[in-house]
Amino acid sequence: MKTAVFVKPGEMTVEDRPMPEIKEPTDAVLKIVRACVCGSDLWWYRGISDRPHNSPAGHEAIGIVEKVGSAVKDVQPGDFVIAPFTHGCGHCAACLAGFDGDCLNAESDGEIVGYQGEYLRFRNAAWALVKVPGQPGDYTDDQLNDLLTLSDVMATGYHAATSAEVHQDDTIVVMGDGAVGLCGVIAAKLLGAKRIIAMSRHADRQALAKEFGATDVVPERGDDAVKAVMALTDGAGADAVLECVGTEQSVDTAVKVGRPGAIVGRVGVPQKADMNTNNLFWKNIGLRGGIAAVTTDDRQTLLKAVLDGEIHPGKVFTQRFSLDEIQKAYEAMDQRKAIKSLLVVSRATNN
Amino acid sequence: MKTAVFVKPGEMTVEDRPMPEIKEPTDAVLKIVRACVCGSDLWWYRGISDRPHNSPAGHEAIGIVEKVGSAVKDVQPGDFVIAPFTHGCGHCAACLAGFDGDCLNAESDGEIVGYQGEYLRFRNAAWALVKVPGQPGDYTDDQLNDLLTLSDVMATGYHAATSAEVHQDDTIVVMGDGAVGLCGVIAAKLLGAKRIIAMSRHADRQALAKEFGATDVVPERGDDAVKAVMALTDGAGADAVLECVGTEQSVDTAVKVGRPGAIVGRVGVPQKADMNTNNLFWKNIGLRGGIAAVTTDDRQTLLKAVLDGEIHPGKVFTQRFSLDEIQKAYEAMDQRKAIKSLLVVSRATNN
Numbered sequence: 001m002k003t004a005v006f007v008k009p010g011e012m013t014v015e016d017r018p019m020p021e022i023k024e025p026t027d028a029v030l031k032i033v034r035a036c037v038c039g040s041d042l043w044w045y046r047g048i049s050d051r052p053h054n055s056p057a058g059h060e061a062i063g064i065v066e067k068v069g070s071a072v073k074d075v076q077p078g079d080f081v082i083a084p085f086t087h088g089c090g091h092c093a094a095c096l097a098g099f100d101g102d103c104l105n106a107e108s109d110g111e112i113v114g115y116q117g118e119y120l121r122f123r124n125a126a127w128a129l130v131k132v133p134g135q136p137g138d139y140t141d142d143q144l145n146d147l148l149t150l151s152d153v154m155a156t157g158y159h160a161a162t163s164a165e166v167h168q169d170d171t172i173v174v175m176g177d178g179a180v181g182l183c184g185v186i187a188a189k190l191l192g193a194k195r196i197i198a199m200s201r202h203a204d205r206q207a208l209a210k211e212f213g214a215t216d217v218v219p220e221r222g223d224d225a226v227k228a229v230m231a232l233t234d235g236a237g238a239d240a241v242l243e244c245v246g247t248e249q250s251v252d253t254a255v256k257v258g259r260p261g262a263i264v265g266r267v268g269v270p271q272k273a274d275m276n277t278n279n280l281f282w283k284n285i286g287l288r289g290g291i292a293a294v295t296t297d298d299r300q301t302l303l304k305a306v307l308d309g310e311i312h313p314g315k316v317f318t319q320r321f322s323l324d325e326i327q328k329a330y331e332a333m334d335q336r337k338a339i340k341s342l343l344v345v346s347r348a349t350n351n
Numbered sequence: 352m353k354t355a356v357f358v359k360p361g362e363m364t365v366e367d368r369p370m371p372e373i374k375e376p377t378d379a380v381l382k383i384v385r386a387c388v389c390g391s392d393l394w395w396y397r398g399i400s401d402r403p404h405n406s407p408a409g410h411e412a413i414g415i416v417e418k419v420g421s422a423v424k425d426v427q428p429g430d431f432v433i434a435p436f437t438h439g440c441g442h443c444a445a446c447l448a449g450f451d452g453d454c455l456n457a458e459s460d461g462e463i464v465g466y467q468g469e470y471l472r473f474r475n476a477a478w479a480l481v482k483v484p485g486q487p488g489d490y491t492d493d494q495l496n497d498l499l500t501l502s503d504v505m506a507t508g509y510h511a512a513t514s515a516e517v518h519q520d521d522t523i524v525v526m527g528d529g530a531v532g533l534c535g536v537i538a539a540k541l542l543g544a545k546r547i548i549a550m551s552r553h554a555d556r557q558a559l560a561k562e563f564g565a566t567d568v569v570p571e572r573g574d575d576a577v578k579a580v581m582a583l584t585d586g587a588g589a590d591a592v593l594e595c596v597g598t599e600q601s602v603d604t605a606v607k608v609g610r611p612g613a614i615v616g617r618v619g620v621p622q623k624a625d626m627n628t629n630n631l632f633w634k635n636i637g638l639r640g641g642i643a644a645v646t647t648d649d650r651q652t653l654l655k656a657v658l659d660g661e662i663h664p665g666k667v668f669t670q671r672f673s674l675d676e677i678q679k680a681y682e683a684m685d686q687r688k689a690i691k692s693l694l695v696v697s698r699a700t701n702n
Contacts, residue, residue, distance in 0.1 A: 093587030094611035099635050102611030104587065163637070236444030236455065260445035260453030263639065266632070273629040281621050281641045284450050286514070287628065288614065290635035 003117025004326040004343075006057045009047030012326045017056070020121035023109070025071035028125035030063035030083055033136050034148045035116045036317065037329050037341040039178050040269065045330050056114025059085035060151040062132070062144065063120065063346075072125045082130040082303075083115060083122055084294035085152045090127030100128070101159075101291030115151075116326065116343055130298045133307070145314025145342060146306045149183065153340065154302060154313040155294040156267045157183025157244065161191055162297070163289035164240035164265025168192035173229055173257045174214070176244035177205035179316040179340040180267060182212055184242040186311050189213030190301075197229060197238065199253075205339060208315060222249060229257040238262060243289070248272045258285045265289045317342035354468025355677040355694075357408045360398030363677045368407070371472035374460070376422035379476035381414035381434055384487050385499045386467045387668065388680050388692040390529050391620065396681050407465025410436035411502040413483070413495065414471065414697075423476045433481040433654075434466060434473055435645035436503045441478030451479070452510075452642030466502075467677065467694055481649045484658070496665025496693060497657045500534065504691065505653060505664040506645040507618045508534025508595065512542055513648070514640035515591035515616025519543035524580055524608045525565070527595030528556035530667040530691040531618060533563055535593040537662050540564030541652075548580060548589065550604075556690060559666060573600060580608040589613060594640070599623045609636045616640045668693035 005015045020029050035058050044051035051057075061083045065075050075081055088100025095103050106124055113121050122129065132147060139147065146154075157180050166172055172188045174181050177200035188196050189212065198214035199221075200206045206217045218228045229238060237259035243251055246268025254264045256279070263286035280287055305311045319338035321329040323345050332338035356366045371380050386409050395402035412434045416426050426432055439451025446454050457475055464472050473480065483498060490498065497505075508531050517523055523539045525532050528551035539547050540563065549565035550572075551557045557568045569579045580589060588610035594602055597619025605615045607630070614637035631638055656662045670689035672680040674696050683689035 093585075097590070097610065097612045099612035102633075102635050104611070163635075234444075239448070259448060260455070261448045261450035263637075270629055270632055273627045274625045275628050276624045277626050277628070277638065278621055278624040280638065281617070282453075284453050284514075284639070284641035286614075286637060286639035287631065288635070288637035288639075290632045 001118040002323055003114050004057050004323065006044065006051055006053065006055055008053050009045060012045070012057070012330050014324055014326055020113070020119050022067055022069045023121070024123065025069040026124050026126045027069045028065055028072055028075065028122045028129065029067040030061070030081065030120045030122050031066045032061045032063040032115065032118060032120055032345045034144055035061040035343040035345055036148060037333050037343070038152060039180065039333070041330070042334055045334060052112065055112045056117060058114045058116030060148065060153070061115040061120065062148050062151065066119065068125065074127060075125065075129050075131055080132045080135050082132060082147060082150045082298060083120065084128055084130065084155070084298070086291065086294045087124035087128045088295050089124060098293055098296045100293050100295050116323070118323070118345060128295050130295055130303060132303070142312070142314055143306070145317050146312055148342070149313040149316065150298045150302050150306060152292070152294065153179045153316065154183045154186065155297050156180050156292040158187040158297050158302060159292035160184045160242040160244055160265040160267040160289060161187035162265070164242055164263045166191040166193055166240045169194040170239035171195040171197070171233055172240050172242065173197045173199065173238040173254070174242045174244065175199050175250045175254050176268060177202060177209060178244065181242070181244035182208055182316055182339070183313050184244050185209050185212040185214050186313055188242065190305060190311060197232060199225060208339070211315070222253060225253050226256045240265065244268050246271050251275060255279050255285050258283070260284050262286070263288055267292065316340045320344060352469040353674055354465050355408050355674065357395065357402055357404065357406055359404050360396060363396070363408070363681050365675055365677055371470050373418055373420045374472070375474065376420040377475050377477045378420045379416055379423055379426065379473045379480065380418040381412070381432065381471045381473050382417045383412045383414040383466065383469055383471055383696045385495055386412040386694040386696055387499060388684050388694070389503060390531065390684070392681070393685055396685060403463065406463045407468060409465045409467030411499065411504070412466040412471060413499050413502065417470065419476065425478060426476065426480050426482055431483045431486050433483060433498060433501045433649060434471065435479055435481065435506070435649070437642065437645045438475035438479045439646050440475060449644055449647045451644050451646050467674070469674070469696060479646050481646055481654060483654070493663070493665055494657070496668050497663055499693070500664040500667065501649045501653050501657065503643070503645065504530045504667065505534045505537065506648050507531050507643040509538040509648050509653060510643035511535045511593040511595055511616040511618040511640060512538035513616070515593050515614045517542040517544055517591045520545040521590035522546040522548070522584055523591050523593065524548045524550065524589040524605070525593045525595065526550050526601045526605050527619060528553060528560060529595065532593070532595035533559055533667055533690070534664050535595050536560050536563040536565050537664055539593065541656060541662060548583060550576060559690070562666070573604060576604050577607045591616065595619050597622050602626060606630050606636050609634070611635050613637070614639055618643065667691045671695060
C-alpha cells in the first residue's frame with residue numbers, strides 16, 4: 001500500500017509499504033479516504049524538531065474500518081469513521097474527565113504510523129474512533145472536508161475555546177490565523193461569543209476569519225496588539241483568549257490582552273517552556289489547554305455541528321492534492337500558499 | 352489613636368498617630384473591633400520583602416463605620432462591617448466579572464494604612480465594605496473570629512478553591528497547612544468535595560485540617576508527596592489542587608498531583624516568577640488564581656455560610672493578643688507557635 005514517508009527535512013515521498021496488520025486486540029486497520037497536513041508536521045519537515053528519517057507521516061484522516069481486533073466492539077468493518085490523532089481508552093480518569101488526549105492508558109509500542117497513506121494501523125481503537133453515519137459517498141465534497149477537520153484541527157480549535165471557558169456573549173481574542181486559529185474562531189462563535197477579535201495580518205486569512213465569525217481583525221503584534229485590543233474593549237481586555245500559535249510572543253500577548261479573571265486557552269505547542277507566571281497571578285489570568293480531547297468533543301458537540309451544517313471548518317483546506325503529490329502538499333503549507341493542504345487518498349467517495 | 356507600626360524587621364510597636372480623616376469622597380473611616388496578623392505580613396517582618404520602616408501595618412479587620420465620604424452610600428456610620436484587604440469599585444470589568452481583587456479603578460494615593468490599629472482610613476469604600484447584620488455585641492466570640500476571617504484568609508482559601516474549579520464529589524489536594532490552606536480545606540468541603548487530601552506535617556494543623564473536612568493527610572513533600580497522592584488516587588491524581596504556599600516546590604508538586612485536566616488554583620504569592628509550563632501543557636493542567644475576590648465571595652457565599660454556622664474558619668486563630676501585645680502577636684506566628692494571631696482591638700463587643 002502507498003503511504004507518505006518523511007525522507008529528511010524538506011523532502012517527502014510516497015513509498016509502497018506492507019499492509020498494516022492487527023497486532024493488538026485494541027487495534028483497527030483503516031482504509032483512508034482523506035488525510036491532510038498539519039502545521040505541526042512542518043516542524044520536522046523544516047528540521048526544527050526531530051523525527052526519524054524514512055518514517056510514515058501524518059495524524060489526521062477519515063476512512064473506512066477494514067479490520068478490527070477482538071477488543072474493538074464500538075466499530076465494525078465497513079464503518080465510516082473519523083480517525084482522531086488522539087487514542088483515548090474511554091475509561092481512565094483522564095478520559096472520564098473529558099481529556100482523552102491525555103489518556104492514562106495510551107501506551108504505544110513505538111511503531112510510527114502515518115495517517116497520510118492508503119491504510120493505517122489505528123491503535124487503541126476500542127473507544128477512540130468516531131463513527132460517522134452512512135458512508136463517504138453519502139456526503140458532499142465540502143462535508144467530507146468538514147468531517148476530516150474533526151480528526152484534529154477543528155477539535156483543537158474547539159479545545160482552545162473550551163479551555164479558555166468561552167461563555168455566551170463573551171468578547172474573545174484569538175491568537176493565530178493558521179488553520180487552528182481559524183477553527184478557534186468557529187469554536188468561539190459556536191460557544192456563543194458576541195465579539196471575536198482575530199489577530200491576523202494576512203488578507204486571505206482575515207477574510208476566512210470574518211467568514212467564520214470574527215467581528216474584528218487586529219493585524220498588529222506584541223505591545224501594539226495589546227494596545228489595539230485594549231482600545232477595542234474600553235481598556236478592560238478580553239473575557240477569554242485562545243492561544244493557537246505557541247511562540248513566546250504570542251503567549252505573552254495572550255496573557256496581556258485578557259481582563260482580570262480571563263483564561264488563556266492554549267493549544268499552540270509551547271515554543272519555550274519557561275514563562276513568567278507572575279503576569280498571570282497578579283491579574284488572576286488563567287492558563288489552561290494542551291492536547292485536544294478529540295473523541296469526546298467530536299461525539300458531544302462537533303460531529304453534530306458539522307452534520308447539521310452549523311459549522312464549515314473544511315474551508316481551511318485551500319489547496320487539494322493526491323497522495324502522490326505529497327511533496328507539493330507540504331510545500332504549499334511550508335510556503336504559506338495553502339492555509340491547510342488536503343490529501344484526497346481513496347476513491348471511496350462520490351467525488 | 353493607637354496603631355501597630357512596623358519599626359524594622361523583627362520589631363513591631365504600637366504608636367499614637369493622628370486620627371484618620373476622610374480625604375476622598377469614596378473614603379470611609381472605621382473603628383476597628385478585631386484585626387489579625389497575616390502570613391504575608393511575616394515577609395517584611397522577617398526582612399524577606401521590603402516595607403517602609405515606621406509604617407502602619409495589617410490588612411485584615413472587622414469594625415464599625417465611623418465616618419463616610421459623600422460617595423459612600425452602601426454603608427453608614429454605625430454599620431458593622433468586614434474590611435476586606437481588597438478595594439473593588441463594583442462596576443469595572445474586573446469587579447463585574449467577580450474579580451474585585453483586581454479592580455481596574457483601585458488606585459491608591461500612596462498612603463500606607465494599617466488595619467492593625469484603633470481606626471482605619473478605608474479607601475474605595477463605596478462598594479467594597481461588606482455589611483454584617485446587627486452589631487458586634489450580637490455575636491459570640493467565635494462568630495466574631497469567623498467574621499474576621501472574611502476580610503482575607505477565608506476568602507483567599509475560597510478563591511483557591513473556586514480558581515481550581517472544585518466540583519461536587521471531587522478529590523482535592525490542598526498544598527499548605529497555614530491558615531490559608533486550612534481555609535482552603537473548608538472551602539473545598541463547602542463546594543462539595545468528597546475527598547480532601549491535606550498536605551501537612553504538623554500535628555496541630557493536621558488535626559484542624561481534619562476538623563475542617565480533610566479526609567486524608569499527606570506529610571511528605573516533593574516527589575514523595577506526589578507518590579503518596581497517586582497511591583491514594585489509584586494513579587490518577589486529584590481532580591483539583593489548591594496551592595496555598597507559593598514556593599517553587601509547592602507549585603511544582605501541585606502541578607504533578609493533578610490528573611489530566613485538573614486546575615491548580617493558587618493563592619500563595621509566587622516565590623519564583625519563572626516556571627516550566629510544559630508540565631501544564633502536556634497534561635492539560637490549568638493554572639489559575641491570584642488575589643482573592645473578597646467582597647464578591649463574602650456577599651455571594653461566605654458571609655451566609657458563617658452566619659448559618661456552616662463553616663468555622665475563626666478556629667485558625669489559635670492565640671489572641673491585645674493591640675499593645677503586637678510584638679508578641681507577630682512572634683507567635685513567626686515562631687509557628689500560633690497558626691494565626693488574633694488582635695482584639697476594641698471593646699465594641701460582648702466579650
